[in-house]
């Protein structure tokens with residue numbers, strides 16, 4: 064549920080939705096393990112300088128990354144983690160991890176300033192292969208993303224691929240692109256105006272039809288690629304075609320971050336007439352070499368949980384999990400707390416899920432709460448029965464109740480549990 068309080072976009076994940084997040088996270092973890100990626104958990108608090116150094120590419124504005132960074136008020140030089148790739152690289156460098164090829168994935172919150180200056184928390188996962196310039200790796204990382212979506216039963220997306228060129232050939236393209244944008248600046252929408260200075264490529268993200276019409280006339284990167292970059296892109300296309308992977312060549316480069324080189328890709332899905340980006344990624348050899356301070360090649364992708372979960376909800380992909388067999392324990396008189404807790408402990412020893420109710424004289428209220436929990440069994444503890452060493456057990460599935468000896472309660476409940484379909 065999204066609410067804005069004190070300029071913070073509050074993205075709390077509420078109890079009725081958390082199971083969906085866990086479901087998606089489990090599938091991601093299983094898929095990453097299948098591909099032999101190891102999880103890395105980087106610190107949420109990071110140095111501001113780290114991102115200022117690496118997120119400023121191609122911006123005309125000095126310190127443009129500050130517009131994105133979520134700084135900690137009063138604590139200079141600290142920022143909350145805005146994205147995963149730079150933090151993963153920095154962690155490898157700080158911790159002296161020098162494996163020939165690192166295959167890593169992360170899951171966690173990222174913090175960014177939105178265009179309207181509101182501060183927001185998003186949740187992402189991503190995978191990185193650090194240490195290979197082989198085209199095989201470009202294809203593998205794309206196949207990994209495809210496998211994640213397949214496991215989540217998300218289909219009908221479009222895979223767009225392109226090349227971000229290299230430091231030699233991209234300069235000419237960026238020059239021409241900036242020239243084009245400047246000559247059409249007045250025609251772009253206010254949002255694009257804001258973005259242009261920060262990252263000229265963001266005009267390609269705008270869904271305003273007027274902006275789209277202008278951007279469709281912009282110079283195309285493929286006309287500017289050098290021989291090596293062009294051949295790299297062709298080989299990737301050939302490899303993907305041979306693997307039977309459907310893709311389109313995107314003429315433009317709508318990337319959120321500009322630290323890529325050569326292969327870039329994104330997965331886009333149509334949702335209620337809008338494009339939702341499921342994941343995007345690419346090769347970032349220069350970024351990896353700058354952070355790790357040695358020549359190294361790398362490629363990765365990241366995806367937002369919010370988008371993926373929204374797509375899955377809209378397509379009714381989620382299946383409600385089965386209810387756990389559970390027992391509701393309620394005292395029918397005051398001062399029975401110790402008995403209540405002892406019975407609960409006995410249930411926990413038998414791996415039975417419990418709900419404990421507090422005593423209240425308002426039995427209607429108690430019954431309403433009990434009904435809401437939909438427990439399969441109610442155990443009622445009363446003064447009279449306790450004196451006889453018994454509890455009242457109500458099997459809600461059979462609408463049957465009877466007193467049971469306290470000593471037998473564990474076995475008695477286990478027998479009911481086994482007799483139910485839900486186990």
Ligand SMILES: [Zn+2]
Pocket residue numbers: 228229230231232233288289290291292293
């Ligand atoms: Zn090039």
Ligand SMILES: [Zn+2]
Pocket residue numbers: 251252253254255269270271274
């Ligand atoms: Zn626009």
